[in-house]
Amino acid sequence: MIDLRILVLGTGGTIAGAAGSATGGTYRAGGLALAAMLEQLAALGLDAQLVPQEIARIGSQDIGWPQWQALHAACAAAMDDPAITGIIITHGTDTAEETAFLLDLTLPTTKPVVLVGAMRPADAVGADGMRNFANAVKVASDRQATGRGVLLVMGDAVLAARDARKAATSAIDAFRGFPRGPIARVTPARIDWFAPPHRQEEPAHYAFPDSLPRVAILAAGAGMDEQPVEALLGIGCKGMVLAGMGQGNAPACVLGALARAAAAGVPVVRSTRVDEGIVDRNVEVDDDALGLVAARALGPAKARVLLMVLLANGITDASRLQAAFDGG
Ligand code: ASP
Numbered sequence: 001m002i003d004l005r006i007l008v009l010g011t012g013g014t015i016a017g018a019a020g021s022a023t024g025g026t027y028r029a030g031g032l033a034l035a036a037m038l039e040q041l042a043a044l045g046l047d048a049q050l051v052p053q054e055i056a057r058i059g060s061q062d063i064g065w066p067q068w069q070a071l072h073a074a075c076a077a078a079m080d081d082p083a084i085t086g087i088i089i090t091h092g093t094d095t096a097e098e099t100a101f102l103l104d105l106t107l108p109t110t111k112p113v114v115l116v117g118a119m120r121p122a123d124a125v126g127a128d129g130m131r132n133f134a135n136a137v138k139v140a141s142d143r144q145a146t147g148r149g150v151l152l153v154m155g156d157a158v159l160a161a162r163d164a165r166k167a168a169t170s171a172i173d174a175f176r177g178f179p180r181g182p183i184a185r186v187t188p189a190r191i192d193w194f195a196p197p198h199r200q201e202e203p204a205h206y207a208f209p210d211s212l213p214r215v216a217i218l219a220a221g222a223g224m225d226e227q228p229v230e231a232l233l234g235i236g237c238k239g240m241v242l243a244g245m246g247q248g249n250a251p252a253c254v255l256g257a258l259a260r261a262a263a264a265g266v267p268v269v270r271s272t273r274v275d276e277g278i279v280d281r282n283v284e285v286d287d288d289a290l291g292l293v294a295a296r297a298l299g300p301a302k303a304r305v306l307l308m309v310l311l312a313n314g315i316t317d318a319s320r321l322q323a324a325f326d327g328g
Contacts, residue, residue, distance in 0.1 A: 004048035004141045006086045007078045009071060010034030011099075012057040013092025015129040017121030027121040029059035029092055037090070037122070040130060046137050051084070060092025060099070060117075065212055068102055072208045075107055086112040086140035090133070093117040093174060096152055097164045101302045104150035104161035105309050106208040109199045112145035115152045115161075119172050128155065128172050135186040147197030148183065158184035158191070165299055167275060178276040179297045209312030213238035217300045220250040220273060226257035233261055239307045242270045243300040248279035259290035267311065267321055271295035271303040281322070293321045 010016065012030025016037055019027035034054045041050065055070045056063070071089060078084040091099055100115045107113060116136035118129035136153040139145050150161040154175045163177035177183075184193045216232045218240055232240055240261060244250050248270030250258070258268045270292050272279050281287045281294040295303040303325070310316075310324055 004085050005083055006048045006050050006088055006137065006140050007074070007084050008034065008038065008050050008052050009074055009087065009089045010037070010052065010054045010057070011060065011063065011067060011071070011089065011091050013060050013090065013094075013096075013117050014121055015090050015092075015116065015118035015132065016057065017118075019121040019123055022123065022125045027124070029121075030057035032122050033057065034090065037129075037133070040122075041133060041137075044130070044134055046134065048086075048137055048141050050088075050137070058092075060095040063092070063095050063099060068099065068212075069208075071099065072103060072106060075103060075113060076208075079108060079111055084111070086145070087114065088133075088136050088140050089113070089115045091115050091117050093119060093154070093166055095301075097161070097166060098301050098305050100150045100152050100161035100164060101305050102309065105205050105306065107150065108204050109147050109149055109202040112140045112142070112148075113150045114140045114145070115150065117152075117154060119170060119174055131155075138186055138191060139184070142191050144191070144193050144197065147200035147202070149199050149202075151183075153186070156186045157182035158186065162298075162302070165276075165302075176276070178299075179278070206309050206313050209309065211312065212308045213311045215239040215241065215304050215308045215311070217241045217243050217304055218254075219300075220244045220254065222251075224251060224254060226253045229254060229257035229261060233264075233266060237266060239266060239311050240268045241295070241300050241303045241307060242268065243273040244270050244279070246272065246274060247277070247284055248272050248294060249284055255285060255290060255292075258292060262291035262318065265316070267293060267307065267316055267318065269293045269295050269303050269307050269321070269325065271298060271300045273300070291318055293318055293325055296325050298325065 016032040018031030168174040
């Protein structure tokens with residue numbers, strides 16, 4: 001039997017949140033130290049040995065470049081360390097999909113990497129964090145969890161990073177997957193994987209960059225004009241993601257301004273503000289003529305992550321950008 005040794009990277013979030021009241025409506029995300037969380041877990045009698053490393057103790061709304069850099073470095077080191085069999089990252093749920101996807105794009109798939117969060121603070125009645133964490137330990141301990149990219153465990157569901165998305169502000173069951181729903185369920189007895197691993201022994205898709213360019217999300221709304229596009233160009237945006245209406249639509253004047261931005265070397269990706277669905281090329285918007293890229297299944301937040309990584313890796317040409325959005 002292999003000795004299971006899991007690196008646990010703590011970043012904060014509600015899973016480490018302290019309300020100071022079992023029923024209170026306010027709380028501080030990241031109030032609880034990682035060591036205190038792991039002490040509570042030790043009482044659950046899990047099989048794996050957990051190795052804590054605190055990266056931050058913040059709400060994930062404040063996560064950005066410094067924490068991403070630290071997380072990537074810690075994960076990359078753990079991938080190379082034969083004593084570590086898997087990685088868990090405790091994370092706030094607000095931006096879990098962004099961190100998960102960034103790491104998914106920039107890490108090899110040789111060991112399980114599992115993000116886990118919670119919707120209720122650790123000291124609330126009916127807190128979900130310990131349950132989610134225990135499930136994350138099970139998943140990170142499972143050999144079948146490798147070769148699938150970065151995973152997100154919430155409740156009893158396992159989602160792939162590329163699919164995962166926060167879809168509710170406070171419900172326990174806050175995450176959905178699109179285009180795939182959960183790729184596995186954790187049951188009390190086992191983990192049911194719905195398909196075999198499809199990314200066995202893959203190297204990282206992209207190099208983790210030295211910095212990330214400024215890429216903004218532009219929310220479309222009825223009756224808007226093109227001035228927000230001009231404003232974003234004015235602050236030096238290197239790329240833009242449209243959170244468009246329906247299939248990535250926007251008023252004609254906005255699409256015109258976005259096309260001018262693309263022609264001036266600021267790539268533009270069209271995604272949708274709708275909860276789910278594919279944004280395809282050249283359906284309602286003539287992407288070929290306007291020089292735009294369709295986000296396909298990625299929502300605005302993950303489209304922005306992918307565009308930042310691509311631009312940082314020197315990929316700026318619309319057809320190469322489109323190929324990356326089509327992929328995987
Ligand atoms: N705002 C919190 C965070 O993302 C929410 C949560 O963790 O559920 O850190």
